[in-house]
Amino acid sequence: MPILRVYGLLLGALLVCVIIFAFTYQGNGAQVLSQEHEIAEQEALAAQPTPSPTPPPPAVSTAGRLIPFLQTGAWGYKNTAGEIAIAPQFSSAREFEGEVAFAAQDGKLGLLNRNGAWVIQPTWSDALPFSDGRAGVCLDGKWGFIDASGAIVVDYNFREVGSFSCGRAMARTGSSYGYIDVLGTMAISEKFRAVNQFAGDIAFASSGSNTYIIDKSGEPQFTLDSGLSGTGFSETFAAVHKGAVYYFINQYAKGAFQETYQGALSFSGGLAAVKTEGLWGYITTKGVMKIPAEFAGAESFSAGLAAVQNADGLWGYINAAGTLKIEHLYAQAEPFSEGYALAKRGADWFIISTGGEEVWLYSE
Numbered sequence: 001m002p003i004l005r006v007y008g009l010l011l012g013a014l015l016v017c018v019i020i021f022a023f024t025y026q027g028n029g030a031q032v033l034s035q036e037h038e039i040a041e042q043e044a045l046a047a048q049p050t051p052s053p054t055p056p057p058p059a060v061s062t063a064g065r066l067i068p069f070l071q072t073g074a075w076g077y078k079n080t081a082g083e084i085a086i087a088p089q090f091s092s093a094r095e096f097e098g099e100v101a102f103a104a105q106d107g108k109l110g111l112l113n114r115n116g117a118w119v120i121q122p123t124w125s126d127a128l129p130f131s132d133g134r135a136g137v138c139l140d141g142k143w144g145f146i147d148a149s150g151a152i153v154v155d156y157n158f159r160e161v162g163s164f165s166c167g168r169a170m171a172r173t174g175s176s177y178g179y180i181d182v183l184g185t186m187a188i189s190e191k192f193r194a195v196n197q198f199a200g201d202i203a204f205a206s207s208g209s210n211t212y213i214i215d216k217s218g219e220p221q222f223t224l225d226s227g228l229s230g231t232g233f234s235e236t237f238a239a240v241h242k243g244a245v246y247y248f249i250n251q252y253a254k255g256a257f258q259e260t261y262q263g264a265l266s267f268s269g270g271l272a273a274v275k276t277e278g279l280w281g282y283i284t285t286k287g288v289m290k291i292p293a294e295f296a297g298a299e300s301f302s303a304g305l306a307a308v309q310n311a312d313g314l315w316g317y318i319n320a321a322g323t324l325k326i327e328h329l330y331a332q333a334e335p336f337s338e339g340y341a342l343a344k345r346g347a348d349w350f351i352i353s354t355g356g357e358e359v360w361l362y363s364e
Contacts, residue, residue, distance in 0.1 A: 060085050062114040065338040066101070067351060068093035069362040075103070077116075080340050080351055082359040086116035095337075097130045100148055109137075111150045120150035132164035134182065143171075145184070154184030166198035168216060177205075179218065188218030199233040202251055213253055222253035234266035235285065248272070248287075257287030269301035271320060280308070282322075291322035303336035303354055315343070317356075326356040 062085045066077040069088070076088035077096075092104040100119055103112045108122035128136035134145040134153060143161040145154035161180075162170035168179040168187060178190035179198075196204040198216065204224075205214045211228060212220035224230075230240035230249070237248045237256055246264040248256040263275030271282040271290065281293030282301075297309030305317040305325060315333035317326035330343040336354060342361065343352050351359040 062086075065340055066096045066114065067340075067342065067361065068095065069349075070364070071362060077101075078351075078361060080338075080353075080359065082351065082361065085114075086112075094127075094129075097135075098148060100130075100150075102127045102135075111146070120146075128161070128163050132167070132182065134164050134169075136161040136163065136169070145169075153182075154180070157184065162195075162197060166201050166216060168198045168203075170195050170197065187216070188214075191218075196230070196232040200236060200251065202233060204230050204232060204238070213251070224249075224253055231266060234268065235270070237267050237272070237285065239264040239266055239272065246274070257283075259283075259287060265298070265300050269304065269320065271301055271306075273298040273300060273306070282306070290320075291318070299333070299335065302341075303339065305336055305341075305354060307333035307335070307341075317341075325354075326352065 060083045061079050065080055066085055068075050069078050071088040074088035075090040075093035076084060077086040077093065079085045090103040090105055091107065094102045099114055101112045102109045105122045109124045109127050110118050110122035111120040113119050124137040124139055126138040133147055136143050137146050139156050142156035143158040144152055144156040147153050158171045158173055160172050164182065167182055170177055171180045172178065172190055174190060176190040177192045177195045178186055179188040181187040192205040192207050194206040201216050202213050205212055209226065211224040213222040214220055228240050228242050230238045232238060233251065236251055239246060240249055246261040250256045261274040261276055265273040267285060270285055273280050274283050276293045279293040280295040280298035281289055282291035284290050295308040296311055299307040304319055307315050308318050309315050310328045314328040315330045316324055316328035319325050330345050332344040334342045339354055340351050343350050347364045349361040351361050
């Protein structure tokens with residue numbers, strides 16, 4: 001092979017190597033530059049202050065008292081801060097009792113938990129409040145009892161029932177009344193024309209023309225005067241009346257105090273509202289008028305406060321000393337429970353604290 005041809009081949013091969021090297025170098029160089037750019041960007045971002053994350057909205061508390069409210073024709077629940085805890089979706093709603101509440105859709109009552117979920121789907125036509133861990137419920141015209149889980153603990157055997165107290169609940173299968181125990185067994189036979197709830201293991205019950213104080217076995221302990229009616233015992237006394245004359249008796253059916261009244265409510269917190277000379281005041285369990293009769297209307301004490309009505313028909317709240325603690329502002333004023341009461345001013349309902357602070361609930 002001539003020498004010039006050899007040299008030509010070598011130069012061609014060398015040129016190919018140079019071209020390959022150039023392309024390879026350019027690719028690697030671009031890659032290196034790209035990596036350096038990314039590193040610079042990362043360092044620049046790292047040098048910037050880290051923005052604070054947006055906090056999630058605070059959860060609405062469902063602890064404590066949950067109160068039904070009305071909005072655009074549907075009922076829901078608010079907490080005592082006035083926040084919507086369960087959105088309006090019910091045709092009616094009752095207050096929570098512990099962890100559950102009765103609420104209705106399409107005219108049927110179900111059992112609701114604090115998350116707004118059904119424990120028991122709407123089933124019942126009527127229901128009583130929980131007492132002694134049981135609530136009376138009506139299905140197809142018959143009454144039974146459930147516990148707080150919604151489980152049936154007394155079957156649907158009765159035409160009418162009352163709430164449990166002292167291990168007894170009024171019940172009837174026919175026209176006369178008796179009492180069942182917590183298992184649903186008839187503990188006192190259906191032999192009375194009218195009965196009251198037990199308190200302190202005694203109750204009023206009427207048979208024929210007589211009214212008795214009975215014990216938990218149904219045995220009459222004392223016979224009341226003819227024509228006397230009462231609403232049951234509270235703090236060992238019962239307000240009774242014969243016609244328009246009211247007075248108090250003790251558990252032995254004896255008159256507790258000498259005074260008679262034009263009206264009387266049960267004792268609560270050691271005080272009872274009584275009406276004398278057309279106005280209401282409060283007596284102690286000794287029969288002493290502690291808070292003068294100067295109110296147009298009065299309710300029983302709860303949480304140390306009682307609703308009283310002034311001459312203009314407006315309600316406020318007094319304490320046990322008779323001092324006005326919440327001004328006469330309201331057309332309606334309900335008892336306190338868990339530190340709060342409901343009161344209506346104009347068309348507006350408010351949640352009010354024992355200190356008189358208001359939180360708007362809804363407008364009628």
